[in-house]
Amino acid sequence: MSSFFRSLSGSGSSTPTTPPPPPLTTSIPTSPTILKPPTRPPPLEGEHLTLYQTVLDHFSPPDGSAYQLEGAEQGKEGLLRSESMWLTEDCLCRYLRAQKWDAETAITRIIATLLWRRETGIADDDGGEGSKEEGGGLLPGPLAEKSFDGDDFVVGWAESGHPLHYQYSARNTSNDPQTNLLASFWQLERVQDLMPAGVEKQILLVNFAGAMSAKLPSVTVIKGYIHVLGAHYPERMEKAIAINVPWMIHSLLKVVLPFMDPVTRAKLSFNEPTPFIPDEQLLLDFGGKLNLDPKTPEYRQNVIELCREKRKAYRERWVKDGSKIGASEWVLKGGDEGEKPVASTPFEVDVDVVEGLP
Structure with a gap:
């Protein structure tokens, strides 16, 4: 189980020790480890x-x-x-x-x-x-390229089966707010591909570490994201967790949060532990053991093939x-x-150029 922000201490020593990170992998988890499988929603009455x-x-x-x-x-x-x-x-x-x-x-x-x-x-x-x-x-051209520049991607699942959607502000390569927004929702479409039967929502994990002021989203961008999420992807957010939140974002959120639906606002949290996500499904930055570079061609091909x-x-x-x-x-x-997840082994495909789903 993941123990986010865990305390590491060597036995018999007062000096904390940090184990070496696991090796970088180009493969991705292909199935969730669901502790309590979802059931079919009851019929409406x-x-x-x-x-x-x-x-x-x-x-x-x-x-x-x-x-x-x-x-x-x-x-x-x-x-x-x-x-x-x-x-x-x-x-x-x-x-x-x-x-x-x-x-x-x-x-x-x-x-x-x-x-x-x-x-x-x-x-x-x-x-x-x-x-x-x-x-x-799929969407061709610049948006497809933007969707794989490493700042917004999907990999892994929580024990509940909710897919994990990551965002890293410091890795953003585009100054076009519209492109950034559409690329993020392109990824949300991939998140929906990976939802098992009975799961309708994502877990959003945002890391602001290393983001300079020029890389941070503006009030307009944040409000635009919230608007599109609420207007065109209702009931799709299970939880949103942000870490390394700079004071500027805290200030922006004070402006934006009053415009947010109270139910959605209650799903936001900061620096929250994530014991509900298995270590092997969670990235290192969030306390897991998955060491993955989402900018590699291998990651791109693996996730495209899995979604396809x-x-x-x-x-x-x-x-x-x-x-x-x-x-x-x-x-x-x-x-x-009674579809069972495929075996929890790394998903690999031949390294061929794959521009999108059929």
């Missing part, structure tokens, strides 16, 4: 079921007609396959919970997210084998389930198959 049905009927009309996206570019009002697959039962429920089960507001927010995903290109990102128009492929496999299986299950809006993520993630 009563008023919640009625409200969910209202939202579902909006995007999947009971008369069988095709839904037309309000506000979409003329001639492109129909949903992409990736968008229909994104509109799961769990997705609709996340928006309903975030809006205190106000169906009309949830519908408005979902429409806004569908448009945002198109504008940013994330709607083209379903990991399938189809054409670009059907949602095959999971996304392909997800899409195949969706097609098998009828390619319908309102599918269960428990089913799409393999929960009904």
